[in-house]
Amino acid sequence: MFGCRSLLKQTRKRKRRKPDKFNSKRRKQNPQLTEEQQDFATEDGFSLKGSSPTQNYGVQPLGNLYFSSSPHNSRNTGLGNIQTLTDELVLDILGFLGGTHLGILSTVSKSFYVFCNHEPLWRNLVLENCNDGFLFNGSWKSTFVAAYNPAFDDSKTGSLGFKVKDFYSDYLFQSWLCANLEMKHEWLERDNIIRRKGISVDEFVSDFETPNKPVLLEGCLDNWPAMKIWNRDYLVKVCDDALFSVGPVQMKLKDFFAYADQAQEERPLYLFDPKFANKVPKLGQDYEVPVYFNEDLFSVLGNERPDYRWIIIGPAGSGSSFHIDPNSTSAWNAVVKGSKKWVLFPPDVIPPGVYPSLDGAEVACPVSITEWFMNFYESTKTWKKKPIECVCKAGEVIFVPNGWWHLVINLEDSFAITQNFVSRRNLLNVLDFLKKPNACTLVSGTRDRVNLHDKFKKAIEASFPGIIDELAKKAEKRKAELEKPSFWDSVKDSNSGGFKFSF
Template sequence: MLGLFSESIDSVENIYYLYINKFFEHIEVKEWSSDFEYLVLGRGLKQKTWPWTMRSFRMRNLLSTVKKKSLQNRNRTSRNCISIRKELARLVEQKQEEVTDEGFSIKSSAPSHTHGVQPLGNLYLSPCSVNSRDTGLGNLRTLSDELVLDILGFLDASSLRVLATVSKSFYVFTNHEPLWRNLVLENLLEGFQYKGSWKSTYVSACYPSFDFSANALGCFKVRDFYSDYLFQSWLCANLEMKPEWLERDNVVRKRGISVEEFVLNFEEPNKPVLLEGCIDNWGALRKWDRDYLVQLCGDVKFAVGPVEMKLGDYFRYSDQVREERPLYLFDPKFAEKVPKLGDEYEVPVYFSEDLFGVLGNERPDYRWIIMGPAGSGSSFHVDPNSTSAWNAVIKGSKKWILFPPDVIPPGVHPSPDGAEVASPVSIIEWFMNFYGATKNWKKKPIECVCKAGEVIFVPNGWWHLVINLEESIAITQNYVSRRNLLNVLDFLRRPNASTLVSGTRDRVNLYDKFKNAIEASFPGEIDELSRKEEERKIQQRKLSFWDSVADTNMGAFKFSF
């Protein structure tokens, strides 16, 4: 291979051009240039410092530059080729710095990928020029990995088992953990006991007599299998954030303020605040740990995603799991299932007014107990029914990121009617791809780490993301006060209320029920709030007009001088 470089400079650059061109055309490369490998590796980069190869678009950007340089210099002298090499090495180093600055590193305890999958960029740093992913898929190799998995998602477990024997490539695809996770969550709605992997969990539940001691489900690593898409889930499950990312804290913190101060400075202007010391008297804060909860309700089933799991089984799951989207215990009926849990906390005084209470048992879901391991949480969303919320951490800690209603977070794409939201698959993926961009935004997000004993107020309409930094337990409630009543009524009477409203079966009639109940309990309240809101808007328009006049006059004043 090195003998290739005794030829003319034109031949060498042709090798670069041919190699890169074949990459863009997805054609197998028959030869490998160790000199090109040097260019890509730059200053002796090692595998664990190749984060830029984890997403193919970055490699494409880099190789696109290489391609342009090659085209521009195909007929130049050897001296020019050396300058090209230096430039490319500089580009590689620059790419590496851009990515490592994103704040992530792989956990030191992270195992290698179960089936040996590597990011696609590694193919172009490997002596092997063939991706076993393509050779094993046959005619299906032209399909994207995502589409292949979508197709496999229609198969049952038996079909996946048979397909796994077709080739090494199909073995890797059919053992992709999210496929088996979906099978478990779709078929084992009454609960399950996690067995270290989703495939083992499914087999143990559906085939209880299966002999696991024989290690029949043991997996092997496939060599030279490269896929960004399949590698992504492993990557997200094994990344950790730099401490300085968690230290960003620009939320207003208050201790011991009055209800009037809270309403005036935060609830009325619709601004987040972190409240300290307001749940110090909770029994939950003193008692709720694993031992206490398992003893109290370890055999009680709670809502975990789409399934019901015994609390003891959920704790065992959270001890073993290492995945990009750990299941989150999020149950709206916890106090009905275990009344003592409801007795061991009380609503902080700042949120005592909740007008949805006029509906009694017909009110939408409004309170939840939340538990999850490190890495679990909620991706960007706006709380349901235009309500405000408070979230109290009892154990652990949570990273919060909040954007005001008029700022859609990067990477988040709500539908025009707000009924659906497209966003990255996992919270970690959002951090990987979009967190860094917020540093350059004029309107910075509100960020904080909320620890045990602290309560965060989430105003209505605010986008927020939450990730557990350690195993955490929390209580959260959504509520409607007079400051937010008109917003909620407007939301409930939208034409697509049957799609937007949540937490109740009677979505279409919720507006009429709620409005009638408010008018019966608080006669004239809606009219009075509407009158005050109209006065506020008129006052704002007047202020806005005189501000513009003042600006114009000021401009004229400066100009006259």
């Protein structure tokens, strides 16, 4: 897991694109939405969630300023001499302040009032200071105040806040918009993954694992007890007071569900815990590894193996932005409840809007998953190598080959189990990855990053003598066959560019 400081550092490296044009002339009337929400519905097919919107303090997209009868932008006048700084930089600076100073600064001007009440600032303060979990109190600011002064009644201060007139900011508006948008139908309709049911292990290996191709497997979870008994009541009861990893904090499951029911934000937290089966052994007994993934060579390390299995619980909108699974492993992900939208790109195709560092240690990407769909998804339709996409529903398992970029977003409250594994088809790749010069920054899920390669190789050679040499010889043979010229290449006259036949 990331420490909170490194988590905030990663967040600050991400770039937000300016939102596309917004037009309120054609409102999509929805009786569940307020008039203000309907103003932000767009003619491009976007719609806002019917539940109560988060407060945006009257912030409007910058383009609206050009249609305003007044040229005044209170964002600039309220910031004074620092108005030339970008909104992102202003928020980065405010991120160094504590809650007390943010509260004081918010009284200086209308502009500082909006900036200092930006929910992610208060979210970071809660996650930095409440390592043992928190009780969500409707908003991150209220949660922070309640944690430090439980007797304070913030309802008297106006929990909905004030609306500031003539405040224009693309950055702040898009943050609010991404927190309140529904997923568009066209973002979900493309389903081009190969689906299989009841295939043999040999077919899986030859058709998908060896060629490193994703596949969605149906019918693998029919015998899982989890499919029948996992629901909120069961999980809360069986987990009791166990603490699970939720971002950089530890939380009881009942407290996490309370957060998930109230929060509506751009990047919802989700529970992602690698030690769940140790904390609550019953959870580990409620599922079994599908037969296609039984071979897991990292198991030779015993208790020293890197983290490899996780329980994943999250509300709609939570998920993982584009990444490649750790240590060059492959993975499977099984949905027990709910559904997930997957977008996958092969190893040689970097997704649009994603910028990995040269050594692969860091990845800069859009602030949120919704923002990626808003700004980049449409462009993939014209790509030669289109992404593999699907909606994985309860009872289905997706195989994610090693090296594939993938993004996942929960479309509803979801429970899932995922495991990373190393098989013979991928062993050489993993060993090569673990011995890279910068392995100490790339390897994850273990305290001993530097020596993992040597430990793993030694354990493999002890458990499976000769397997590494055997796989290396097969790999060389396959490489030679691929490089071997075809018949027509062999008879082609390289000098004349024509063909030369010998009879």
